[in-house]
Amino acid sequence: MRMILLLLAMMLALPAHAVEPSEMLKDPALEARAREASKNLRCVVCQNQSIDESNAELARDMRVLVRERILAGDSNADVIDYMVSRYGDYVLLDPPFKTTTYVLWFGAPLIVGIGILVAVVFYRRRPEEALQTKVAKLSAAEEKRLQKLLEDDEA
Amino acid sequence: MKRLAYMVPLAVFLVLAGYFAVGLKLNPRDLPSVLIDQPVPAFDLKPIKGKARGFSSEDLKGHVTLVNVFGSWCVACVAEHPTLMEIAKLNLVPVFGIDWREKDPDAGPKWLARHGDPYTLVGDDPDSKAAIAFGVYGAPESFIVDRRGFIRYKHTGVIDADNWSATLWPLIQELRKQ
Structure with missing residues:
Protein backbone atom coordinates (compact mmCIF):
# COMPACT_ATOMS: atom_id res chain seq x y z
CA MET A 1 0.00 0.00 0.00
CA ARG A 2 2.70 2.38 1.04
CA MET A 3 4.65 1.53 -2.09
CA ILE A 4 1.63 2.32 -4.28
CA LEU A 5 1.12 5.65 -2.55
CA LEU A 6 4.75 6.46 -3.07
CA LEU A 7 4.55 5.59 -6.74
CA LEU A 8 1.41 7.69 -7.12
CA ALA A 9 3.12 10.57 -5.41
CA MET A 10 5.98 10.28 -7.84
CA MET A 11 3.59 10.45 -10.74
CA LEU A 12 2.11 13.74 -9.60
CA ALA A 13 3.58 16.34 -11.87
CA LEU A 14 3.69 19.54 -9.91
CA PRO A 15 4.43 22.83 -11.62
CA ALA A 16 8.03 23.68 -10.97
CA HIS A 17 8.81 27.03 -9.46
CA ALA A 18 12.31 28.26 -9.55
CA VAL A 19 11.88 31.43 -7.52
CA GLU A 20 14.21 31.25 -4.57
CA PRO A 21 13.37 32.81 -1.19
CA SER A 22 16.35 35.15 -1.47
CA GLU A 23 14.94 36.62 -4.68
CA MET A 24 11.47 37.35 -3.32
CA LEU A 25 10.25 40.83 -2.54
CA LYS A 26 9.23 41.65 1.04
CA ASP A 27 5.90 43.13 0.01
CA PRO A 28 3.63 40.16 -0.87
CA ALA A 29 1.49 42.30 -3.20
CA LEU A 30 4.52 43.35 -5.23
CA GLU A 31 5.88 39.80 -5.18
CA ALA A 32 2.55 38.56 -6.57
CA ARG A 33 2.82 41.11 -9.36
CA ALA A 34 6.38 40.02 -10.10
CA ARG A 35 5.19 36.40 -10.33
CA GLU A 36 2.40 37.45 -12.65
CA ALA A 37 4.81 39.29 -14.97
CA SER A 38 7.36 36.46 -14.87
CA LYS A 39 4.80 33.88 -15.93
CA ASN A 40 4.41 35.45 -19.34
CA LEU A 41 8.12 36.04 -19.91
CA ARG A 42 10.01 33.35 -21.74
CA CYS A 43 13.31 32.09 -20.45
CA VAL A 44 15.21 32.89 -23.61
CA VAL A 45 17.83 30.19 -23.17
CA CYS A 46 15.39 27.34 -22.56
CA GLN A 47 12.86 28.34 -25.24
CA ASN A 48 9.72 26.89 -23.71
CA GLN A 49 9.69 27.71 -20.02
CA SER A 50 8.74 30.93 -18.35
CA ILE A 51 11.37 32.66 -16.27
CA ASP A 52 9.14 31.86 -13.30
CA GLU A 53 9.74 28.14 -13.83
CA SER A 54 13.27 28.04 -15.13
CA ASN A 55 16.38 27.37 -13.12
CA ALA A 56 18.63 28.82 -15.81
CA GLU A 57 20.97 31.53 -14.60
CA LEU A 58 19.80 34.06 -17.16
CA ALA A 59 16.19 33.40 -16.08
CA ARG A 60 17.20 34.10 -12.49
CA ASP A 61 18.79 37.40 -13.51
CA MET A 62 15.66 38.29 -15.47
CA ARG A 63 13.47 37.52 -12.45
CA VAL A 64 15.64 39.74 -10.29
CA LEU A 65 15.45 42.50 -12.88
CA VAL A 66 11.64 42.20 -13.02
CA ARG A 67 11.55 42.67 -9.25
CA GLU A 68 13.95 45.59 -9.29
CA ARG A 69 11.83 47.37 -11.85
CA ILE A 70 8.64 46.73 -9.91
CA LEU A 71 10.28 48.09 -6.76
CA ALA A 72 11.38 51.14 -8.74
CA GLY A 73 7.71 51.81 -9.48
CA ASP A 74 7.21 50.24 -12.92
CA SER A 75 3.83 48.75 -13.75
CA ASN A 76 3.72 45.16 -15.01
CA ALA A 77 3.06 46.45 -18.51
CA ASP A 78 6.20 48.64 -18.27
CA VAL A 79 8.29 45.65 -17.19
CA ILE A 80 7.00 43.48 -20.01
CA ASP A 81 7.46 46.31 -22.53
CA TYR A 82 11.07 46.64 -21.43
CA MET A 83 11.74 42.94 -21.99
CA VAL A 84 10.03 43.07 -25.40
CA SER A 85 12.16 46.08 -26.36
CA ARG A 86 15.27 43.98 -25.64
CA TYR A 87 14.27 40.52 -26.86
CA GLY A 88 11.34 41.13 -29.18
CA ASP A 89 7.95 39.39 -29.07
CA TYR A 90 9.85 36.13 -28.69
CA VAL A 91 10.17 36.83 -24.97
CA LEU A 92 6.37 36.63 -24.56
CA LEU A 93 4.93 33.17 -23.99
CA ASP A 94 1.56 34.44 -25.22
CA PRO A 95 2.09 35.68 -28.75
CA PRO A 96 0.56 39.14 -29.26
CA PHE A 97 -2.35 39.59 -31.64
CA LYS A 98 -1.06 41.61 -34.60
CA THR A 99 -0.66 41.42 -38.38
CA MET B 1 -10.80 13.83 -61.63
CA LYS B 2 -10.63 10.78 -59.38
CA ARG B 3 -7.07 10.08 -60.37
CA LEU B 4 -6.19 13.62 -59.42
CA ALA B 5 -7.72 13.08 -55.97
CA TYR B 6 -5.29 10.20 -55.42
CA MET B 7 -2.43 12.63 -56.01
CA VAL B 8 -3.51 14.85 -53.11
CA PRO B 9 -1.73 12.88 -50.34
CA LEU B 10 1.44 12.84 -52.42
CA ALA B 11 1.22 16.59 -52.98
CA VAL B 12 0.64 17.19 -49.25
CA PHE B 13 3.61 14.99 -48.44
CA LEU B 14 5.87 16.84 -50.85
CA VAL B 15 4.87 20.23 -49.43
CA LEU B 16 5.47 19.04 -45.86
CA ALA B 17 8.78 17.45 -46.81
CA GLY B 18 9.80 20.76 -48.38
CA TYR B 19 9.01 22.69 -45.19
CA PHE B 20 10.83 20.16 -43.02
CA ALA B 21 13.87 20.20 -45.30
CA VAL B 22 14.14 23.96 -44.88
CA GLY B 23 13.14 23.94 -41.21
CA LEU B 24 15.77 21.39 -40.22
CA LYS B 25 18.50 23.62 -41.57
CA LEU B 26 17.34 26.71 -39.66
CA ASN B 27 19.07 27.46 -36.41
CA PRO B 28 16.42 27.86 -33.69
CA ARG B 29 18.84 30.02 -31.69
CA ASP B 30 19.31 32.42 -34.55
CA LEU B 31 16.68 34.92 -33.52
CA PRO B 32 16.26 38.32 -35.08
CA SER B 33 17.42 41.09 -32.80
CA VAL B 34 14.98 43.93 -32.27
CA LEU B 35 17.92 46.16 -31.42
CA ILE B 36 19.26 46.60 -34.95
CA ASP B 37 19.38 50.32 -35.79
CA GLN B 38 18.54 51.14 -32.20
CA PRO B 39 20.82 53.19 -29.97
CA VAL B 40 23.03 51.18 -27.64
CA PRO B 41 21.25 50.75 -24.28
CA ALA B 42 22.54 53.06 -21.58
CA PHE B 43 24.86 51.20 -19.24
CA ASP B 44 27.87 51.87 -17.07
CA LEU B 45 29.93 48.81 -16.26
CA LYS B 46 32.47 48.58 -13.45
CA PRO B 47 35.98 47.39 -14.26
CA ILE B 48 36.93 43.77 -13.76
CA LYS B 49 39.45 43.08 -11.02
CA GLY B 50 42.90 44.46 -11.76
CA LYS B 51 41.75 47.07 -14.31
CA ALA B 52 41.50 50.78 -13.70
CA ARG B 53 38.22 51.37 -15.53
CA GLY B 54 35.26 49.62 -17.05
CA PHE B 55 33.22 51.24 -19.80
CA SER B 56 29.87 52.84 -20.42
CA SER B 57 27.67 53.38 -23.45
CA GLU B 58 29.36 56.80 -23.85
CA ASP B 59 32.69 55.10 -24.62
CA LEU B 60 31.18 53.56 -27.74
CA LYS B 61 30.33 56.88 -29.35
CA GLY B 62 32.53 58.59 -31.92
CA HIS B 63 33.98 55.46 -33.54
CA VAL B 64 32.86 52.16 -35.04
CA THR B 65 33.28 49.44 -32.41
CA LEU B 66 32.83 45.75 -31.85
CA VAL B 67 31.18 44.86 -28.55
CA ASN B 68 31.84 41.27 -27.54
CA VAL B 69 29.99 39.40 -24.79
CA PHE B 70 32.16 36.70 -23.22
CA GLY B 71 32.73 34.82 -19.98
CA SER B 72 35.40 32.59 -18.50
CA TRP B 73 32.72 29.85 -18.22
CA CYS B 74 31.97 30.03 -21.94
CA VAL B 75 33.56 27.19 -23.89
CA ALA B 76 32.91 28.61 -27.36
CA CYS B 77 34.63 31.86 -26.31
CA VAL B 78 37.93 29.99 -26.13
CA ALA B 79 37.46 29.00 -29.76
CA GLU B 80 36.63 32.58 -30.71
CA HIS B 81 39.46 34.20 -28.79
CA PRO B 82 42.33 33.78 -31.28
CA THR B 83 40.28 35.66 -33.90
CA LEU B 84 39.69 38.54 -31.49
CA MET B 85 43.40 38.55 -30.61
CA GLU B 86 44.25 38.81 -34.30
CA ILE B 87 41.76 41.66 -34.80
CA ALA B 88 43.36 43.53 -31.89
CA LYS B 89 46.90 42.82 -33.06
CA LEU B 90 46.18 44.16 -36.54
CA ASN B 91 44.34 47.09 -34.93
CA LEU B 92 41.34 46.56 -37.21
CA VAL B 93 38.63 47.80 -34.85
CA PRO B 94 38.46 48.56 -31.12
CA VAL B 95 36.92 45.57 -29.33
CA PHE B 96 34.99 46.23 -26.13
CA GLY B 97 34.42 43.24 -23.86
CA ILE B 98 31.47 42.57 -21.60
CA ASP B 99 32.59 40.00 -19.07
CA TRP B 100 29.26 38.33 -18.44
CA ARG B 101 28.11 36.53 -15.31
CA GLU B 102 31.35 35.79 -13.53
CA LYS B 103 30.61 34.26 -10.16
CA ASP B 104 34.20 34.62 -9.05
CA PRO B 105 35.63 38.14 -9.58
CA ASP B 106 39.05 36.56 -10.28
CA ALA B 107 37.78 34.26 -13.03
CA GLY B 108 37.57 36.87 -15.80
CA PRO B 109 41.02 38.43 -15.23
CA LYS B 110 42.58 34.96 -14.93
CA TRP B 111 40.97 33.83 -18.18
CA LEU B 112 42.28 36.95 -19.96
CA ALA B 113 45.76 36.42 -18.52
CA ARG B 114 45.74 32.90 -19.87
CA HIS B 115 44.26 33.47 -23.33
CA GLY B 116 45.39 37.06 -23.97
CA ASP B 117 43.49 40.33 -23.72
CA PRO B 118 42.24 41.75 -27.03
CA TYR B 119 39.93 44.29 -25.41
CA THR B 120 40.27 48.06 -25.49
CA LEU B 121 38.13 48.18 -22.36
CA VAL B 122 36.39 45.47 -20.37
CA GLY B 123 33.28 45.88 -18.23
CA ASP B 124 32.07 43.51 -15.54
CA ASP B 125 28.45 42.36 -15.82
CA PRO B 126 27.93 39.85 -12.99
CA ASP B 127 24.13 40.17 -12.79
CA SER B 128 23.35 40.33 -16.54
CA LYS B 129 22.17 43.95 -16.44
CA ALA B 130 24.00 44.91 -19.62
CA ALA B 131 23.50 41.48 -21.20
CA ILE B 132 19.71 41.72 -20.84
CA ALA B 133 19.77 45.32 -22.07
CA PHE B 134 21.55 44.06 -25.19
CA GLY B 135 19.03 41.21 -25.55
CA VAL B 136 21.79 38.62 -25.18
CA TYR B 137 20.83 34.93 -25.21
CA GLY B 138 24.20 33.30 -24.79
CA ALA B 139 27.90 33.85 -25.18
CA PRO B 140 29.68 34.61 -27.36
CA GLU B 141 27.58 37.31 -28.96
CA SER B 142 28.95 40.40 -30.65
CA PHE B 143 27.52 43.71 -31.79
CA ILE B 144 28.80 46.19 -34.31
CA VAL B 145 28.11 49.73 -33.11
CA ASP B 146 28.42 52.71 -35.42
CA ARG B 147 29.85 56.16 -34.73
CA ARG B 148 26.55 57.53 -33.44
CA GLY B 149 26.32 54.70 -30.94
CA PHE B 150 23.65 52.75 -32.84
CA ILE B 151 23.69 48.95 -32.98
CA ARG B 152 24.01 47.96 -36.64
CA TYR B 153 24.62 44.24 -36.52
CA LYS B 154 24.35 41.35 -34.13
CA HIS B 155 26.49 38.25 -34.50
CA THR B 156 25.40 35.19 -32.54
CA GLY B 157 28.11 32.64 -31.85
CA VAL B 158 31.79 32.44 -32.59
CA ILE B 159 33.51 35.02 -34.81
CA ASP B 160 35.91 33.15 -37.08
CA ALA B 161 38.05 34.08 -40.08
CA ASP B 162 35.21 33.18 -42.48
CA ASN B 163 32.33 35.21 -41.06
CA TRP B 164 34.76 38.01 -40.17
CA SER B 165 35.95 38.51 -43.73
CA ALA B 166 32.57 37.74 -45.31
CA THR B 167 30.28 39.86 -43.14
CA LEU B 168 31.71 41.70 -40.16
CA TRP B 169 34.78 43.34 -41.67
CA PRO B 170 33.02 44.61 -44.83
CA LEU B 171 30.27 46.09 -42.66
CA ILE B 172 32.76 47.82 -40.38
CA GLN B 173 34.51 49.36 -43.38
CA GLU B 174 31.17 50.42 -44.81
CA LEU B 175 30.15 52.07 -41.52
CA ARG B 176 33.43 53.95 -41.32
CA LYS B 177 32.62 55.66 -44.59
CA GLN B 178 29.31 56.97 -43.27
Whole structure:
Protein backbone atom coordinates (compact mmCIF):
# COMPACT_ATOMS: atom_id res chain seq x y z
CA MET A 1 0.00 0.00 0.00
CA ARG A 2 2.70 2.38 1.04
CA MET A 3 4.65 1.53 -2.09
CA ILE A 4 1.63 2.32 -4.28
CA LEU A 5 1.12 5.65 -2.55
CA LEU A 6 4.75 6.46 -3.07
CA LEU A 7 4.55 5.59 -6.74
CA LEU A 8 1.41 7.69 -7.12
CA ALA A 9 3.12 10.57 -5.41
CA MET A 10 5.98 10.28 -7.84
CA MET A 11 3.59 10.45 -10.74
CA LEU A 12 2.11 13.74 -9.60
CA ALA A 13 3.58 16.34 -11.87
CA LEU A 14 3.69 19.54 -9.91
CA PRO A 15 4.43 22.83 -11.62
CA ALA A 16 8.03 23.68 -10.97
CA HIS A 17 8.81 27.03 -9.46
CA ALA A 18 12.31 28.26 -9.55
CA VAL A 19 11.88 31.43 -7.52
CA GLU A 20 14.21 31.25 -4.57
CA PRO A 21 13.37 32.81 -1.19
CA SER A 22 16.35 35.15 -1.47
CA GLU A 23 14.94 36.62 -4.68
CA MET A 24 11.47 37.35 -3.32
CA LEU A 25 10.25 40.83 -2.54
CA LYS A 26 9.23 41.65 1.04
CA ASP A 27 5.90 43.13 0.01
CA PRO A 28 3.63 40.16 -0.87
CA ALA A 29 1.49 42.30 -3.20
CA LEU A 30 4.52 43.35 -5.23
CA GLU A 31 5.88 39.80 -5.18
CA ALA A 32 2.55 38.56 -6.57
CA ARG A 33 2.82 41.11 -9.36
CA ALA A 34 6.38 40.02 -10.10
CA ARG A 35 5.19 36.40 -10.33
CA GLU A 36 2.40 37.45 -12.65
CA ALA A 37 4.81 39.29 -14.97
CA SER A 38 7.36 36.46 -14.87
CA LYS A 39 4.80 33.88 -15.93
CA ASN A 40 4.41 35.45 -19.34
CA LEU A 41 8.12 36.04 -19.91
CA ARG A 42 10.01 33.35 -21.74
CA CYS A 43 13.31 32.09 -20.45
CA VAL A 44 15.21 32.89 -23.61
CA VAL A 45 17.83 30.19 -23.17
CA CYS A 46 15.39 27.34 -22.56
CA GLN A 47 12.86 28.34 -25.24
CA ASN A 48 9.72 26.89 -23.71
CA GLN A 49 9.69 27.71 -20.02
CA SER A 50 8.74 30.93 -18.35
CA ILE A 51 11.37 32.66 -16.27
CA ASP A 52 9.14 31.86 -13.30
CA GLU A 53 9.74 28.14 -13.83
CA SER A 54 13.27 28.04 -15.13
CA ASN A 55 16.38 27.37 -13.12
CA ALA A 56 18.63 28.82 -15.81
CA GLU A 57 20.97 31.53 -14.60
CA LEU A 58 19.80 34.06 -17.16
CA ALA A 59 16.19 33.40 -16.08
CA ARG A 60 17.20 34.10 -12.49
CA ASP A 61 18.79 37.40 -13.51
CA MET A 62 15.66 38.29 -15.47
CA ARG A 63 13.47 37.52 -12.45
CA VAL A 64 15.64 39.74 -10.29
CA LEU A 65 15.45 42.50 -12.88
CA VAL A 66 11.64 42.20 -13.02
CA ARG A 67 11.55 42.67 -9.25
CA GLU A 68 13.95 45.59 -9.29
CA ARG A 69 11.83 47.37 -11.85
CA ILE A 70 8.64 46.73 -9.91
CA LEU A 71 10.28 48.09 -6.76
CA ALA A 72 11.38 51.14 -8.74
CA GLY A 73 7.71 51.81 -9.48
CA ASP A 74 7.21 50.24 -12.92
CA SER A 75 3.83 48.75 -13.75
CA ASN A 76 3.72 45.16 -15.01
CA ALA A 77 3.06 46.45 -18.51
CA ASP A 78 6.20 48.64 -18.27
CA VAL A 79 8.29 45.65 -17.19
CA ILE A 80 7.00 43.48 -20.01
CA ASP A 81 7.46 46.31 -22.53
CA TYR A 82 11.07 46.64 -21.43
CA MET A 83 11.74 42.94 -21.99
CA VAL A 84 10.03 43.07 -25.40
CA SER A 85 12.16 46.08 -26.36
CA ARG A 86 15.27 43.98 -25.64
CA TYR A 87 14.27 40.52 -26.86
CA GLY A 88 11.34 41.13 -29.18
CA ASP A 89 7.95 39.39 -29.07
CA TYR A 90 9.85 36.13 -28.69
CA VAL A 91 10.17 36.83 -24.97
CA LEU A 92 6.37 36.63 -24.56
CA LEU A 93 4.93 33.17 -23.99
CA ASP A 94 1.56 34.44 -25.22
CA PRO A 95 2.09 35.68 -28.75
CA PRO A 96 0.56 39.14 -29.26
CA PHE A 97 -2.35 39.59 -31.64
CA LYS A 98 -1.06 41.61 -34.60
CA THR A 99 -0.66 41.42 -38.38
CA THR A 100 2.53 39.35 -38.28
CA THR A 101 0.89 36.72 -36.06
CA TYR A 102 -2.47 36.37 -37.85
CA VAL A 103 -1.33 33.08 -39.40
CA LEU A 104 -0.66 31.79 -35.91
CA TRP A 105 -4.07 32.77 -34.56
CA PHE A 106 -6.22 32.01 -37.59
CA GLY A 107 -4.22 29.17 -39.18
CA ALA A 108 -5.49 26.29 -37.04
CA PRO A 109 -9.22 27.26 -37.07
CA LEU A 110 -8.95 27.86 -40.81
CA ILE A 111 -7.57 24.36 -41.43
CA VAL A 112 -10.26 22.80 -39.21
CA GLY A 113 -12.88 24.78 -41.18
CA ILE A 114 -11.53 23.51 -44.49
CA GLY A 115 -11.53 19.96 -43.10
CA ILE A 116 -15.17 20.20 -42.03
CA LEU A 117 -16.13 21.64 -45.41
CA VAL A 118 -14.37 18.81 -47.28
CA ALA A 119 -16.02 16.21 -45.03
CA VAL A 120 -19.49 17.71 -45.54
CA VAL A 121 -19.09 17.82 -49.33
CA PHE A 122 -17.72 14.28 -49.39
CA TYR A 123 -20.53 12.68 -47.36
CA ARG A 124 -23.24 14.62 -49.12
CA ARG A 125 -22.18 13.30 -52.49
CA ARG A 126 -22.09 9.66 -51.45
CA PRO A 127 -25.80 8.67 -51.48
CA GLU A 128 -26.11 10.06 -55.01
CA GLU A 129 -23.16 8.00 -56.16
CA ALA A 130 -24.72 4.91 -54.58
CA LEU A 131 -27.93 5.53 -56.58
CA GLN A 132 -26.00 5.84 -59.80
CA THR A 133 -24.29 2.47 -59.34
CA LYS A 134 -27.56 0.72 -58.45
CA VAL A 135 -27.27 -3.03 -58.84
CA ALA A 136 -29.63 -4.69 -61.30
CA LYS A 137 -31.95 -7.36 -59.89
CA LEU A 138 -31.20 -11.02 -60.56
CA SER A 139 -33.11 -12.70 -63.28
CA ALA A 140 -35.22 -15.80 -62.49
CA ALA A 141 -32.54 -18.15 -63.88
CA GLU A 142 -29.82 -16.49 -61.85
CA GLU A 143 -31.99 -16.65 -58.74
CA LYS A 144 -32.38 -20.36 -59.26
CA ARG A 145 -28.64 -20.91 -59.70
CA LEU A 146 -27.89 -18.97 -56.57
CA GLN A 147 -30.38 -21.03 -54.61
CA LYS A 148 -28.76 -24.20 -55.89
CA LEU A 149 -25.28 -23.06 -54.98
CA LEU A 150 -26.38 -22.19 -51.47
CA GLU A 151 -28.03 -25.57 -51.04
CA ASP A 152 -24.90 -27.36 -52.28
CA ASP A 153 -22.91 -25.49 -49.75
CA GLU A 154 -25.15 -26.63 -46.92
CA ALA A 155 -25.09 -30.27 -48.00
CA MET B 1 -10.80 13.83 -61.63
CA LYS B 2 -10.63 10.78 -59.38
CA ARG B 3 -7.07 10.08 -60.37
CA LEU B 4 -6.19 13.62 -59.42
CA ALA B 5 -7.72 13.08 -55.97
CA TYR B 6 -5.29 10.20 -55.42
CA MET B 7 -2.43 12.63 -56.01
CA VAL B 8 -3.51 14.85 -53.11
CA PRO B 9 -1.73 12.88 -50.34
CA LEU B 10 1.44 12.84 -52.42
CA ALA B 11 1.22 16.59 -52.98
CA VAL B 12 0.64 17.19 -49.25
CA PHE B 13 3.61 14.99 -48.44
CA LEU B 14 5.87 16.84 -50.85
CA VAL B 15 4.87 20.23 -49.43
CA LEU B 16 5.47 19.04 -45.86
CA ALA B 17 8.78 17.45 -46.81
CA GLY B 18 9.80 20.76 -48.38
CA TYR B 19 9.01 22.69 -45.19
CA PHE B 20 10.83 20.16 -43.02
CA ALA B 21 13.87 20.20 -45.30
CA VAL B 22 14.14 23.96 -44.88
CA GLY B 23 13.14 23.94 -41.21
CA LEU B 24 15.77 21.39 -40.22
CA LYS B 25 18.50 23.62 -41.57
CA LEU B 26 17.34 26.71 -39.66
CA ASN B 27 19.07 27.46 -36.41
CA PRO B 28 16.42 27.86 -33.69
CA ARG B 29 18.84 30.02 -31.69
CA ASP B 30 19.31 32.42 -34.55
CA LEU B 31 16.68 34.92 -33.52
CA PRO B 32 16.26 38.32 -35.08
CA SER B 33 17.42 41.09 -32.80
CA VAL B 34 14.98 43.93 -32.27
CA LEU B 35 17.92 46.16 -31.42
CA ILE B 36 19.26 46.60 -34.95
CA ASP B 37 19.38 50.32 -35.79
CA GLN B 38 18.54 51.14 -32.20
CA PRO B 39 20.82 53.19 -29.97
CA VAL B 40 23.03 51.18 -27.64
CA PRO B 41 21.25 50.75 -24.28
CA ALA B 42 22.54 53.06 -21.58
CA PHE B 43 24.86 51.20 -19.24
CA ASP B 44 27.87 51.87 -17.07
CA LEU B 45 29.93 48.81 -16.26
CA LYS B 46 32.47 48.58 -13.45
CA PRO B 47 35.98 47.39 -14.26
CA ILE B 48 36.93 43.77 -13.76
CA LYS B 49 39.45 43.08 -11.02
CA GLY B 50 42.90 44.46 -11.76
CA LYS B 51 41.75 47.07 -14.31
CA ALA B 52 41.50 50.78 -13.70
CA ARG B 53 38.22 51.37 -15.53
CA GLY B 54 35.26 49.62 -17.05
CA PHE B 55 33.22 51.24 -19.80
CA SER B 56 29.87 52.84 -20.42
CA SER B 57 27.67 53.38 -23.45
CA GLU B 58 29.36 56.80 -23.85
CA ASP B 59 32.69 55.10 -24.62
CA LEU B 60 31.18 53.56 -27.74
CA LYS B 61 30.33 56.88 -29.35
CA GLY B 62 32.53 58.59 -31.92
CA HIS B 63 33.98 55.46 -33.54
CA VAL B 64 32.86 52.16 -35.04
CA THR B 65 33.28 49.44 -32.41
CA LEU B 66 32.83 45.75 -31.85
CA VAL B 67 31.18 44.86 -28.55
CA ASN B 68 31.84 41.27 -27.54
CA VAL B 69 29.99 39.40 -24.79
CA PHE B 70 32.16 36.70 -23.22
CA GLY B 71 32.73 34.82 -19.98
CA SER B 72 35.40 32.59 -18.50
CA TRP B 73 32.72 29.85 -18.22
CA CYS B 74 31.97 30.03 -21.94
CA VAL B 75 33.56 27.19 -23.89
CA ALA B 76 32.91 28.61 -27.36
CA CYS B 77 34.63 31.86 -26.31
CA VAL B 78 37.93 29.99 -26.13
CA ALA B 79 37.46 29.00 -29.76
CA GLU B 80 36.63 32.58 -30.71
CA HIS B 81 39.46 34.20 -28.79
CA PRO B 82 42.33 33.78 -31.28
CA THR B 83 40.28 35.66 -33.90
CA LEU B 84 39.69 38.54 -31.49
CA MET B 85 43.40 38.55 -30.61
CA GLU B 86 44.25 38.81 -34.30
CA ILE B 87 41.76 41.66 -34.80
CA ALA B 88 43.36 43.53 -31.89
CA LYS B 89 46.90 42.82 -33.06
CA LEU B 90 46.18 44.16 -36.54
CA ASN B 91 44.34 47.09 -34.93
CA LEU B 92 41.34 46.56 -37.21
CA VAL B 93 38.63 47.80 -34.85
CA PRO B 94 38.46 48.56 -31.12
CA VAL B 95 36.92 45.57 -29.33
CA PHE B 96 34.99 46.23 -26.13
CA GLY B 97 34.42 43.24 -23.86
CA ILE B 98 31.47 42.57 -21.60
CA ASP B 99 32.59 40.00 -19.07
CA TRP B 100 29.26 38.33 -18.44
CA ARG B 101 28.11 36.53 -15.31
CA GLU B 102 31.35 35.79 -13.53
CA LYS B 103 30.61 34.26 -10.16
CA ASP B 104 34.20 34.62 -9.05
CA PRO B 105 35.63 38.14 -9.58
CA ASP B 106 39.05 36.56 -10.28
CA ALA B 107 37.78 34.26 -13.03
CA GLY B 108 37.57 36.87 -15.80
CA PRO B 109 41.02 38.43 -15.23
CA LYS B 110 42.58 34.96 -14.93
CA TRP B 111 40.97 33.83 -18.18
CA LEU B 112 42.28 36.95 -19.96
CA ALA B 113 45.76 36.42 -18.52
CA ARG B 114 45.74 32.90 -19.87
CA HIS B 115 44.26 33.47 -23.33
CA GLY B 116 45.39 37.06 -23.97
CA ASP B 117 43.49 40.33 -23.72
CA PRO B 118 42.24 41.75 -27.03
CA TYR B 119 39.93 44.29 -25.41
CA THR B 120 40.27 48.06 -25.49
CA LEU B 121 38.13 48.18 -22.36
CA VAL B 122 36.39 45.47 -20.37
CA GLY B 123 33.28 45.88 -18.23
CA ASP B 124 32.07 43.51 -15.54
CA ASP B 125 28.45 42.36 -15.82
CA PRO B 126 27.93 39.85 -12.99
CA ASP B 127 24.13 40.17 -12.79
CA SER B 128 23.35 40.33 -16.54
CA LYS B 129 22.17 43.95 -16.44
CA ALA B 130 24.00 44.91 -19.62
CA ALA B 131 23.50 41.48 -21.20
CA ILE B 132 19.71 41.72 -20.84
CA ALA B 133 19.77 45.32 -22.07
CA PHE B 134 21.55 44.06 -25.19
CA GLY B 135 19.03 41.21 -25.55
CA VAL B 136 21.79 38.62 -25.18
CA TYR B 137 20.83 34.93 -25.21
CA GLY B 138 24.20 33.30 -24.79
CA ALA B 139 27.90 33.85 -25.18
CA PRO B 140 29.68 34.61 -27.36
CA GLU B 141 27.58 37.31 -28.96
CA SER B 142 28.95 40.40 -30.65
CA PHE B 143 27.52 43.71 -31.79
CA ILE B 144 28.80 46.19 -34.31
CA VAL B 145 28.11 49.73 -33.11
CA ASP B 146 28.42 52.71 -35.42
CA ARG B 147 29.85 56.16 -34.73
CA ARG B 148 26.55 57.53 -33.44
CA GLY B 149 26.32 54.70 -30.94
CA PHE B 150 23.65 52.75 -32.84
CA ILE B 151 23.69 48.95 -32.98
CA ARG B 152 24.01 47.96 -36.64
CA TYR B 153 24.62 44.24 -36.52
CA LYS B 154 24.35 41.35 -34.13
CA HIS B 155 26.49 38.25 -34.50
CA THR B 156 25.40 35.19 -32.54
CA GLY B 157 28.11 32.64 -31.85
CA VAL B 158 31.79 32.44 -32.59
CA ILE B 159 33.51 35.02 -34.81
CA ASP B 160 35.91 33.15 -37.08
CA ALA B 161 38.05 34.08 -40.08
CA ASP B 162 35.21 33.18 -42.48
CA ASN B 163 32.33 35.21 -41.06
CA TRP B 164 34.76 38.01 -40.17
CA SER B 165 35.95 38.51 -43.73
CA ALA B 166 32.57 37.74 -45.31
CA THR B 167 30.28 39.86 -43.14
CA LEU B 168 31.71 41.70 -40.16
CA TRP B 169 34.78 43.34 -41.67
CA PRO B 170 33.02 44.61 -44.83
CA LEU B 171 30.27 46.09 -42.66
CA ILE B 172 32.76 47.82 -40.38
CA GLN B 173 34.51 49.36 -43.38
CA GLU B 174 31.17 50.42 -44.81
CA LEU B 175 30.15 52.07 -41.52
CA ARG B 176 33.43 53.95 -41.32
CA LYS B 177 32.62 55.66 -44.59
CA GLN B 178 29.31 56.97 -43.27
